[in-house]
Amino acid sequence: MLAALRRAYLHQRDQRWPRLLARRFLGVQPAELDRRSIYVLPTGFGLAYAGVAGALAFGGLNYNNNLMLAFAFLYIAAAGLGVLACFRNLDRLRFMGYAALPVHAGQPLPVTLRFEVGDGRGRSYVHAWLERGHARHFDVPARGVRSIELDLSTTRRGLQAPPPLCIEGRWPFALVECWSWLPMEQALLVWPALEIDPPPLPQSSDGSASARQSGDQEFRSLRDYAPGDPQKHIAWRASAHRDQLLVRTFEQPDHGEVLLTWDDTRGLATEARISRLASWCVAAEREGRRYGLVLPGARVDPADGSEHLAACLRLLALLPESP
């Protein structure tokens, strides 16, 4: 019973309220915090403080002890101003937007958020979090901007809608906590997870694999060893000179092209197939080969480069669950 109540409360607290309260800013950019969107509640310390100040005022009234009363009232008034200061520390803070470079599912997604202050007051010790317990604090200078990075955990590929952003602050004096919820309307892309130990790239469809594997490759340059490089490509002598493993790269004039097709991954579950294709794309890119994708309903012509890789991974990420 109690556990159910607690679950219900946590659901409300973490899922419903933030979305409900963030609705005010839907479609508003930049979102500027104001008195209608900032919520204030006392902290535990604030309650203890109020209790002691109240008790002292009560005692002062009872004994008609004016100095006691004066200090009790001074502390109460100071707390009131502290609440105001805490509120003003968030008031008129602008959330300008956010962006993130995609990562593979399972890795934390670093989201860069940008805040701006248009007036002459700097903001101090503002906390921001997307996931409870993973808050970052930052300052924003007067008439300045500040970007912070918050990690968002990812579990599955595709477009991920981030939870509402919580902006909160207890500065100064931590008597109250002011907070506000802001919607994160723009979904963030998460690439498919990579297979941990993927099989080697499939043979090219033109059947020239044997010719290319055996020999007359033209040596091009050396580069740092990366896990997954074939052992026979390691330039042992050069590595010994440099104290780090180097591998030879080769000009691959005619056999670099590999077409990664959906059918190459036959026999696996859908997600596993997507994972494998993504891993292959990454592997092909690392090996410096040109690669293309053939997916149900989509096709990418062979190319290379990080933009090409991103396009391929994006396509894979957005693939429906049952193509």
Added chain:
Amino acid sequence: MNLSTTAFRWMLATVALAILPHAFLLPWETLVLPLAVLALRGVTYARQPRPWSLTVRAGLVILMLIGVFFSMGGLLGRGPGSAMLIGMMALKSTEAATQRDARIGTTVAMFLLIAAFLGSQSALLLVYGAAVSVVMFAAIEIYSRPPDAPADSGLSLARLVRLAGTLLLLALPFALLFLVLFPRWSTPLWGMPEQKSASTGMSDTMEPGTISQLYLDDTPVMRVRFDDGVIPSAAERYFRVAVLWRYDGRTWERALGYNPAETVTFRERQLTVSERPKAWSAMMEGVEQKFLPALESPLSLEHPEAWRTADRQYLARRAQSGIVPFRGVSDLSGQSREGLMAVFREAALSVRPGRNPQTLALGRQWAAETRDVDTLVAKALNKFRGEEYYYSLEPPPLGANAMDEFLFDTRIGYCEHYSSAFVLLMRAAGVPARVVVGFQGGIVIGSGGYLLLRRSDAHAWAEVWHEERGWQRVDPTAAIDPSRIQEAARGGFDDRAMSDLSGLGIWAERAERLRDFWNRTLLGFNQQRQQELLRSLGMDQGDWRTLMALLGGGVMGLALLLALLYAWRMRRQRRDPLRDSWLLLRARLLRAGLHHDPNEPPERLHARARERFPERADLHALTERWEALVWQQPAGTLPDPAVVKQLVHDIRRLKLERRPTHPS
């Protein structure tokens, strides 16, 4: 997460500073251990923030309890209670390390600091309290930062003190408003908890040494002002505290318990001479006693908790502390309305048989000679005046028949001895008599401004019953020949009854007047004064609703004032003269009938204006001047104020007739 050393030390400093003023309320040695522990913890925290070992902590607690027990003679009551709270607070610091611990520490420190005002309300403590409050808020601000915040960011002492000081300064007007307007209670809900080590003051019994212990104590008791501004002569300045009837040969005690339930109704005497009523008001520095000293002989006394005993003492229902204001009217004609009922007559004549036989024999011998009260009184006073009686504050100790020894053997004593010997003689002679203790004389401050009574003004005198004139005051001590006052007696005690003496030097008097001002304006402010204040503002019905409404209005007003000040400051900071000048120009143009388009740049509006007023060269020149000023100004610099001023001046002079847009 543990606090940084700096933050932790700020917290410890707050606690230590809050503990310090308690040195005046508690035996100082009880504070040695707490302060030492705080200091040690502060020093070692940088190296080892972990709690001290359990053995050490437990040992310190036991040590602290033993210390409190031995220096205060127990662990119960208010004094040991606060000593233990202080001790536990200090010991808590040996295991404190987190933000939460620091907050507990600060909350208790806040309580301790303010509770010190229960012991003393001096101006010095006020200043000290204000300074410690600044430290306290600075400490809160430091340890409230996120623990992972860069340790040095904005930790500069000046910045912290400025932040905390600004906060308190801004809070001050609100606090004062609350202090003046918050509804006060006419009577307290509860009394002061029992203080074991009673503060010295007048007592309701008199035994050898009760009064002499006060002679060296110059602590003020009360300040009295007279409504007509005339201070009575020294011989009239007797302030009654307690009336003592019962004598067991050593101790004088009152006849009735100090309990309003025991009030006996009594008949008032017819007065033979008309009264000389004199109204006065007093500010007593309460020392947790119930007495309300009243000028003889009191007709009435106004205090929310006062009641009058059958023998015309005024008492409060509960022990009073702090500044206790009250008013009274007394009759200076030297007579009293108080009657003498049979039960009291018995008490006023009773002597303990078998004790002091010589004294009783002398009294009976006088009674055989005459029955006239005045003659009997004169006989006794003549004995003290004519024979070799000495005045000394350090008389030889007396045995079981104390009065016999004093009257016939040692012949050295002070007011206690003389008043009690006199009363005993009168009773033996068949005249109802009693001892009255109180204050006598006092110092006139500031050429008749007010009368200051100090503990050293404590005195004991006698009253005898005269069938026609009622109770008559007799001060047998005043009968001693001044030449027979011995060295040990400080000052001219004997003279005091006779002359006004100002025993204060010029600086002491200034300090005394400052203290009086402090008491009257701040400490003595209470419900009654609040009502007077409201009446002076023209509100006769000053109930709590009125007060709350005033308070709410005041807070709003103050807040508005602060907001305006702030807005004005921000405006001045942000002021852009060019923009202001354009707003002025735009207002002119809109008034002339141009339509308003918020998304339009100034140049477009100007172009439209020139179209609308093609013949107005001055308008054309003005708009071009403005544009030139804006576009030729290097970024980030301000134009020459004189040029802008001229521009604004010309804009103000611009007169345009209204030419509204015609529908095309």
